[in-house]
Amino acid sequence: MRKYFKNIYLGFSTIWIGMMITLKHLLFYKNITIQYPEQRLQLPERERNRLYVNIDDCIGCDQCVRACPVNCIKIETIKAVPGDKVGKTGETSAGKKKALFVPKFTIDFAKCCYCELCVFPCPTVCIYMTDVFEFSEFQRNDLVYDFTDLTKEQAEEKRKKAEEWALEMQKKKEAAAKKPPEKKVPLKPETNDKNKSDESPDSKSDDKPSKDS
Amino acid sequence: MEQFLIDTFGDNILTYIIMPVPVLIFLSLFALGAVLAERKVSAYMQDRYGPNRVGKGILQTLADMIKLFQKEDITPAKADKLLYNLAPFIVFTATFMGYAVIPFCSLYIGADLNIGIFYFLAITSLSIVGILIAGWASNNKYSLFGAMRAVAQIISYEIPTALAILIVVMIAGTLSMQEIVELQGGGILNWFIFGGPGGATKYILLPFLFAAFMVLYISTLAETNRTPFDIPEAESELVAGFHTEYSGMKFAMFFFAEYGQMFAVSAIVATLFLGGWQSPFGELIPVLNTPVAQIIWFILKGCIFVFVQMWLRWTLPRLRVDQLMILCWKYLIPVSFINLFAVGLYIVL
Amino acid sequence: MSLYDGIFYAFAIITVVSAFIVVLSKNIIYSAVSLFITLFGVAGFFVLLHADFIAVTQIMIYIGGILVLLIFGVMLTTKITDVKLKTKNINALTSAIFVIGITAVLIFIMLTTNWKVAEVVKYDETIDKIGVLLLTDYLLPFEIASIILLIALIGAAMYARKSK
Ligand code: SF4
Ligand code: SF4
Numbered sequence: 086m087r088k089y090f091k092n093i094y095l096g097f098s099t100i101w102i103g104m105m106i107t108l109k110h111l112l113f114y115k116n117i118t119i120q121y122p123e124q125r126l127q128l129p130e131r132e133r134n135r136l137y138v139n140i141d142d143c144i145g146c147d148q149c150v151r152a153c154p155v156n157c158i159k160i161e162t163i164k165a166v167p168g169d170k171v172g173k174t175g176e177t178s179a180g181k182k183k184a185l186f187v188p189k190f191t192i193d194f195a196k197c198c199y200c201e202l203c204v205f206p207c208p209t210v211c212i213y214m215t216d217v218f219e220f221s222e223f224q225r226n227d228l229v230y231d232f233t234d235l236t237k238e239q240a241e242e243k244r245k246k247a248e249e250w251a252l253e254m255q256k257k258k259e260a261a262a263k264k265p266p267e268k269k270v271p272l273k274p275e276t277n278d279k280n281k282s283d284e285s286p287d288s289k290s291d292d293k294p295s296k297d298s
Numbered sequence: 299m300e301q302f303l304i305d306t307f308g309d310n311i312l313t314y315i316i317m318p319v320p321v322l323i324f325l326s327l328f329a330l331g332a333v334l335a336e337r338k339v340s341a342y343m344q345d346r347y348g349p350n351r352v353g354k355g356i357l358q359t360l361a362d363m364i365k366l367f368q369k370e371d372i373t374p375a376k377a378d379k380l381l382y383n384l385a386p387f388i389v390f391t392a393t394f395m396g397y398a399v400i401p402f403c404s405l406y407i408g409a410d411l412n413i414g415i416f417y418f419l420a421i422t423s424l425s426i427v428g429i430l431i432a433g434w435a436s437n438n439k440y441s442l443f444g445a446m447r448a449v450a451q452i453i454s455y456e457i458p459t460a461l462a463i464l465i466v467v468m469i470a471g472t473l474s475m476q477e478i479v480e481l482q483g484g485g486i487l488n489w490f491i492f493g494g495p496g497g498a499t500k501y502i503l504l505p506f507l508f509a510a511f512m513v514l515y516i517s518t519l520a521e522t523n524r525t526p527f528d529i530p531e532a533e534s535e536l537v538a539g540f541h542t543e544y545s546g547m548k549f550a551m552f553f554f555a556e557y558g559q560m561f562a563v564s565a566i567v568a569t570l571f572l573g574g575w576q577s578p579f580g581e582l583i584p585v586l587n588t589p590v591a592q593i594i595w596f597i598l599k600g601c602i603f604v605f606v607q608m609w610l611r612w613t614l615p616r617l618r619v620d621q622l623m624i625l626c627w628k629y630l631i632p633v634s635f636i637n638l639f640a641v642g643l644y645i646v647l
Numbered sequence: 648m649s650l651y652d653g654i655f656y657a658f659a660i661i662t663v664v665s666a667f668i669v670v671l672s673k674n675i676i677y678s679a680v681s682l683f684i685t686l687f688g689v690a691g692f693f694v695l696l697h698a699d700f701i702a703v704t705q706i707m708i709y710i711g712g713i714l715v716l717l718i719f720g721v722m723l724t725t726k727i728t729d730v731k732l733k734t735k736n737i738n739a740l741t742s743a744i745f746v747i748g749i750t751a752v753l754i755f756i757m758l759t760t761n762w763k764v765a766e767v768v769k770y771d772e773t774i775d776k777i778g779v780l781l782l783t784d785y786l787l788p789f790e791i792a793s794i795i796l797l798i799a800l801i802g803a804a805m806y807a808r809k810s811k
Contacts, residue, residue, distance in 0.1 A: 311650055311653070378676070380677075381676065381677075381680060384680070411699060412699070412774060413699050413700055413703055413774055416700075416703050416707075417699075417703050419707065420703045420704075420706040420707035420710075420711060421706065423706070423707060423710065423711025423712075423715075424706065424710060424711070426711060426715050427680075427683055427710060427714065427715060427718070430715060430718050430719070430722070431676075431680060431718075434676060434718070434722055442722065446719070446722070446723075449715060449719060453711075453712075453715065456711075473774060
């Protein structure tokens with residue numbers, strides 16, 4: 086019997102305590118919801134959001150493609166013909182020379198899992214995480230971002246050039262093959278020499294505007 | 299009101315069609331407001347803001363209504379089409395029929411039956427049938443379980459409800475809602491929670507009446523299936539209870555009925571114990587006794603109880619089924635019988 | 648036709664049609680739901696006869712209590728997955744003969760009886776009288792009924808208990 090009344094008492098008193106707590110929250114406590122579009126939280130320092138590729142620095146080395154666990158990066162490359170410079174300077178900002186055009190560099194952010202695995206292997210640190218996280222789209226295809234700086238026509242042109250040059254090289258190779266003693270040795274230095282000789286004047290000429298700017 | 303309509307339109311069917319329209323309008327507005335209030339109250343109790351985008355949040359319910367109107371009306375392939383479509387109407391009609399005997403002011407009551415409160419008890423039990431049919435016709439185990447729990451709960455809690463109501467009826471000596479309210483005129487001390495009209499000896503009854511008031515409030519809470527008695531629609535175990543399969547407008551009807559019931563039972567509690575449309579100041583301030591003020595008093599009292607329902611909902615966790623039954627059979631019903639006995643003794647002596 | 652006549656005929660049609668469905672439906676749940684409508688219609692008749700207390704009691708006990716129990720029982724005793732709540736018509740011929748016979752007799756009685764039309768009784772509160780009569784003139788039947796119900800209750804509780 087005592088327990089019975091104690092139960093009743095406990096029932097009421099505990100409900101009362103609970104109700105007072107919620108009442109306190111209702112009346113006096115500040116609301117802590119962050120009103121998102123107007124109010125934003127400071128993002129953490131190493132947050133992982135949308136990737137950005139600084140195509141000027143990309144050397145088309147394919148490292149990021151291989152690192153990606155979900156295969157959402159797609160790259161196409163075209164060999165640069167001697168005498169043609171890749172990008173504005175033909176060099177990365179760190180001074181590394183670029184030998185490949187990148188007519189296609191797409192990242193499908195619908196697939197991307199933001200694991201950041203593609204960032205670390207990049208030799209030129211040109212693929213990195215930005216702080217953009219609001220990029221929803223109505224069409225899934227709109228989430229495929231293309232980072233290349235070449236238009237289609239340009240890419241086509243480069244491709245033709247590369248093909249022509251490849252044919253040329255083929256002919257040269259055949260010509261070289263006719264001379265049995267030196268087979269491969271002349272080939273490599275030849276291309277290298279050409280690249281170097283091509284690049285040196287270009288880089289000089291391109292250095293000027295960059296300094297001006 | 300009734301007389302006025304009869305004078306205007308004559309004693310024909312039109313009168314009786316127009317009669318309940320104000321209640322329907324009130325109910326719609328109340329549901330809109332209450333849904334918003336519920337969300338706001340719950341939000342502020344949890345230190346959130348709640349809806350605050352569509353028209354500063356005020357139009358949110360309206361937007362939701364429009365959304366519900368547009369939604370596809372899905373009937374599950376294996377459901378019993380006829381009964382599935384019938385159930386929401388039964389539930390809503392039953393709820394709305396209960397409003398017939400709720401006195402909004404001294405001039406407006408749907409029908410001042412001389413068995414008013416008894417009618418209310420009976421009519422609310424109609425919604426049980428709707429709930430059962432909804433649960434069965436959905437052909438879904440969650441719905442069926444929800445319906446069974448709802449029915450078991452409502453039937454059990456009808457007993458303490460009836461007993462608590464009986465106490466007021468014993469003191470008032472009438473079942474008519476309007477008369478019960480009129481008896482409580484003349485200030486806050488004449489309300490039935492303070493023993494109704496009568497001499498100083500009536501204060502002996504105070505603890506019993508207060509207990510009856512609590513019993514009535516708790517058991518009506520259980521009858522409307524609101525937290526902490528929401529095991530029929532326990533989200534964490536039963537998805538949504540008996541209306542799991544419903545969508546669009548039919549879901550809206552269940553929703554509407556739930557909010558309608560919330561106000562109906564609050565109004566009944568207010569009518570029986572807190573003087574209905576009577577002003578707490580009695581004759582002191584005559585302005586507060588005009589019909590318009592009476593409506594405001596009545597809705598205010600009802601809304602206070604609705605607020606307490608929300609308050610409880612966002613404070614308490616859900617009871618288990620056995621706890622629910624223990625509360626009903628071991629606590630509410632014995633207490634009601636003791637009350638009944640004590641009040642009966644007082645009246646006889 | 649006055650308003651009350653209209654309402655009466657509406658209720659009559661509802662009651663009779665749903666009563667037919669109760670009997671003829673092959674689906675027990677449909678029968679139960681039709682029974683709900685039938686009982687409701689009967690309650691409507693009580694209201695039209697100014698027997699408000701009986702009308703509400705009808706709703707409360709038959710619909711709120713017995714019918715719910717009925718549906719509950721049907722639902723609990725059948726599997727949810729295969730809905731095979733069918734009833735069969737048997738002995739169609741013999742029952743048809745009896746039904747027609749009884750109907751004929753009833754109609755004959757109805758037509759031949761010399762009905763006395765009473766004055767329309769003014770609307771009167773029935774509930775006071777019922778209460779007073781139950782506790783004065785009819786106290787004994789009332790008490791006997793309550794004792795029978797109590798016995799039934801105790802018996803049900805006994806059966807429901809787990810035998811140890
Ligand atoms: S973040 Fe991960 S998933 Fe996304 S592109 Fe880089 S490697 Fe692929
Ligand atoms: S790893 Fe860096 S440089 Fe290489 S292809 Fe990817 S982005 Fe370009």
